[in-house]
């Protein structure tokens with residue numbers, strides 16, 4: 001019987017994605033008992049004694065799995081197995097899994113339809129995730145009618161119906177050993193054409209003696225089937241799930257079984273999930289930029305009077321800054337409309353309002369349950385290369401643009417004062433420190449006064465300690481030579497080179513300072529002229545803060561001492577109990593003093609001295625920043641915008657990777673120790689070519705990833721159910737606060753609980769693999785890739801050195817591991833030096849090193865859809881081969897299964913509404929061998 005007949009009887013069939021399948025709203029059906037957040041039901045299939053329609057014809061079989069929901073009675077296409085060729089007893093490696101949220105009940109019926117595939121190069125069965133009802137609304141259809149018609153007819157004409165069987169989920173679950181053996185019948189329900197076996201699978205750890213084994217034969221190989229055990233908490237981290245679930249969304253699960261070298265089965269579950277951080281982090285970041293830019297605009301306005309040249313420049317800068325602010329505000333407003341979004345598709349890459357959002361960001365997870373080994377999770381974050389697609393790549397990407405900008409700026413001549421990028425960054429840092437410390441010191445000063453008015457010696461001492469610490473930090477912040485030189489520059493930029501002295505504080509310090517701690521500085525009464533510029537004045541102003549703090553300390557000491565005396569205490573005694581003669585006069589009892597009245601004037605002076613320092617430093621450093629902004633407007637601001645966009649995409653991915661890593665390793669004390677002592681390596685695999693537009697993308701990506709070194713994480717206790725991370729700080733210095741629920745937070749080491757900043761060490765290795773890279777290698781230039789790989793190798797080596805220095809020797813579980821790592825690093829270095837074409841060994845080595853160093857893995861290409869899918873599936877199968885003894889002969893079959901029916905083809909589907917990797921034959925010929933998808937899974941769709 002041909003598929004058309006079968007199709008006709010299943011007119012209402014459709015393929016329901018989990019996101020839409022969540023809610024039937026009914027409770028009259030019997031739910032399946034399930035472990036929270038684990039798939040509800042997983043099974044595998046095998047057929048026996050299939051009858052070929054034509055005698056002696058070898059069968060190539062595939063099973064299509066459909067679901068009949070109890071309340072609907074319509075058939076929904078759910079998934080397919082891979083095609084098994086040339087046997088009447090096929091064992092399918094691709095299983096069936098129903099995710100946690102899928103509406104499946106004991107009453108739900110599953111229909112299994114077996115087909116014989118004549119030409120598998122055409123067997124791309126489904127093209128749409130949505131109902132194929134005649135009357136389905138066009139906006140949910142996703143595909144153009146033309147494509148849908150073409151692909152359906154094309155695929156269906158290439159296979160024929162063999163037989164079908166159905167069962168209810170409850171029957172399977174209650175059956176002996178949770179295994180059903182069903183007769184396959186022709187569509188009229190008459191003839192038996194073979195049997196199909198359905199076996200429930202439960203992923204989990206095998207402990208010796210616990211596993212049941214069933215011997216099966218896969219292409220002549222005996223394999224033991226393993227059933228039902230419980231996954232260890234370290235893998236599932238079940239108690240942490242609500243936390244992870246608040247970040248990950250719309251999971252897709254796929255299940256496989258593969259034979260191991262010792263003829264047993266391993267089970268493998270793929271999971272692919274979106275993250276709401278895709279949108280959340282960009283929104284956080286844009287808000288932060290807006291705050292920072294508003295503050296800068298205000299500081300520019302407060303720069304005071306400037307000579308006409310500088311004043312015009314400032315006006316110009318302010319106008320452009322306002323325009324940029326409006327732009328950021330508009331983008332934020334647009335993004336805020338996207339409530340609940342967690343995915344930006346590859347086809348939205350160039351959308352202006354989504355520019356800050358990473359493309360196609362997902363967690364790609366492989367959970368392996370293999371005999372005699374602990375269950376293992378392998379995570380890779382897949383995401384489109386962080387790049388400014390809307391701005392385009394005509395003039396290159398950030399790496400080139402920033403270099404060009406800097407070189408030109410350095411050579412501009414007289415109109416601007418050149419400050420190096422380091423100095424500009426320093427100016428931003430000091431300004432930010434001032435803005436943070438000044439209010440903090442003011443608060444501590446008020447607390448000190450409060451303690452004074454309560455006449456509490458202990459609280460007075462504590463407040464003083466805090467005040468002293470913060471004031472010392474403050475004084476330290478200004479030690480830089482930059483402030484001094486910027487003050488002179490600003491002085492010369494005032495009208496007539498006149499220095500605008502900030503309002504003088506009242507000169508009360510001298511009078512109120514106890515004993516002989518007078519301030520050496522006498523303030524200038526007249527405004528100095530250029531030639532009069534007193535370079536040392538700044539030192540005096542700055543030193544006054546320290547001196548007035550000393551006055552406060554001395555006064556507090558005095559007050560506490562007198563208080564002790566008045567209570568009949570010992571006064572101030574030296575260690576041997578003798579009275580200190582220098583303080584002998586103050587040991588006579590005093591009546592209870594008004595501490596507040598004594599300290600208040602000193603605190604006022606301290607605040608005033610600080611005010612003067614802040615005012616001068618702020619103005620001079622703002623003047624430094626004016627130089628950067630004023631040069632080449634508006635390009636300079638556009639460059640900042642580009643960098644912000646690229647960074648935002650990179651940061652969203654990083655935060656997602658960090659949270660997932662934290663979640664899966666929270667119970668590992670060694671990991672936590674590594675986190676606060678060395679920080680985490682974050683390794684990016686880039687698959688971009690160094691030809692045409694992708695050169696610009698790679699230039700963007702390299703800067704975006706390198707900028708991630710300016711990010712630190714801080715773990716804080718969540719005060720409510722809201723656990724989404726918060727981004728604080730400013731450009732070039734970000735702190736991401738990750739909130740953990742109380743129980744999880746409590747289990748952390750003190751260092752992390754105490755708020756220690758946790759650092760990341762990003763590295764990028766890129767190897768172009770496509771036909772464009774062939775062109776680059778033959779006719780173009782690969783130097784960008786070479787220098788990126790070389791530079792990042794040095795960074796990786798540095799991390800490794802610190803890691804080996806700081807982590808205890810027993811941390812690397814075996815001595816062997818250390819040697820392995822060293823060898824791998826050397827090997828990576830040699831491969832980078834070798835300058836071989838499309839040397840994908842670089843990627844495998846870098847990824848292996850990252851995994852061994854317990855780092856966070858990323859894989860990126862332009863859209864994280866096609867090349868990325870090839871690479872992550874290859875990585876998964878290589879891990880199965882190297883770490884889980886996947887039988888050698890099954891390497892390619894496993895790879896093909898994952899690419900044909902796995903999560904990544906679903907990724908393609910959700911991006912372009914078509915189940916085909918966007919490659920043509922010509923492109924694939926240029927790919928390294930193991931990066932080519934199986935027949936029938938690629939082609940160009942007219943999207």
Ligand SMILES: O=P(O)(O)O[C@H]1[C@H](O)[C@@H](O)[C@H](OP(=O)(O)O)[C@@H](OP(=O)(O)O)[C@H]1O
Pocket residue numbers: 346861862863864865866867868918919920923940
């Ligand atoms: O434009 P054509 O000739 O169809 O080439 C495609 C490539 O073959 C794919 O590799 C690109 O996708 P990835 O960047 O996910 O690999 C794919 O990127 P896109 O999905 O962003 O269009 C295309 O560049």
